[in-house]
Amino acid sequence: MSLSRALLLAGCSAVNSVNSFLFPPGVKPDWDSVSLYIDPAANRDFPMAVDIVLVSDEALAKRIAAMKAADWFAARDGLRKMPGGELDIVSVELPPGESLTLPGKRFGGRRVFAALVFADYFSGGEHSARLETLTGKIAIEFGATDFSVHAKSK
Numbered sequence: 001m002s003l004s005r006a007l008l009l010a011g012c013s014a015v016n017s018v019n020s021f022l023f024p025p026g027v028k029p030d031w032d033s034v035s036l037y038i039d040p041a042a043n044r045d046f047p048m049a050v051d052i053v054l055v056s057d058e059a060l061a062k063r064i065a066a067m068k069a070a071d072w073f074a075a076r077d078g079l080r081k082m083p084g085g086e087l088d089i090v091s092v093e094l095p096p097g098e099s100l101t102l103p104g105k106r107f108g109g110r111r112v113f114a115a116l117v118f119a120d121y122f123s124g125g126e127h128s129a130r131l132e133t134l135t136g137k138i139a140i141e142f143g144a145t146d147f148s149v150h151a152k153s154k
Contacts, residue, residue, distance in 0.1 A: 026056065026111035030135045031104035040097040041144040042121075047095045048142055049120035051076065052102075052131070054112045057086035061113035069118040069127035104138075119147050 038048050051072065055061040064072065064079075079087060088110075094100060107115070115132035123145045131138060134151035141148050 025058065026113045027132050028109070028111055029054070029104070029107045029115050029132060031107055031131075032137045033101050033104050034107065034138045034140065035099065035101045036092065036094060036140050036142070037099040038094045038096050038142045039144060042096045042142045043144075044122050045096055046122065047093050049073070049091070049093045050140075050142070051118045052090040052107070053114075053116045053118065054088040054107060054110070055086060055114040055116070056088075056110055056112050057084070058113045060086050065114050065116060065130065067118075067128065068125070069120060070124075072118040072128065073120050117147075117149065121145065 034052065036050060042048055053064065053072075055064055060082075067075070076089070080089065088107075090102065090106065092100060112132060114130060117129050117131055117140055119127045119142055121127050125146055127146065129140075129147070129149045131149065134149070136151050136153040139150045139152070141150070
């Protein structure tokens, strides 16, 4: 390899390092609050298990983002035991007709490659959504057989 090519490659590596320092990968969730509302007709009148999952490892984020809720809830306990702290999971269970608002600061502070919500419905379906690009007040409304996510920007 020529000296000029070696210097060019070293320069690219240095630029990538500086870019990673100045512009780290991932995003920091910018949420004022996350509100959950379970419709009285939701989940055949049984409590709803909901997980909000923050993933700070890129490969793991891709793997988890591809999961349906049933797959997530089946794998969750094993994934929680993984070393390295790549997962931050907020688990709640609410009966139909109830609501809960979580402070946004609970989810801020670290960069993530994915922020997802999974709902453990009795009915089949995806029952998951990505949240990392949303800002402001996040509202998740759980209906009879599926849910929707809304963001009210700042």
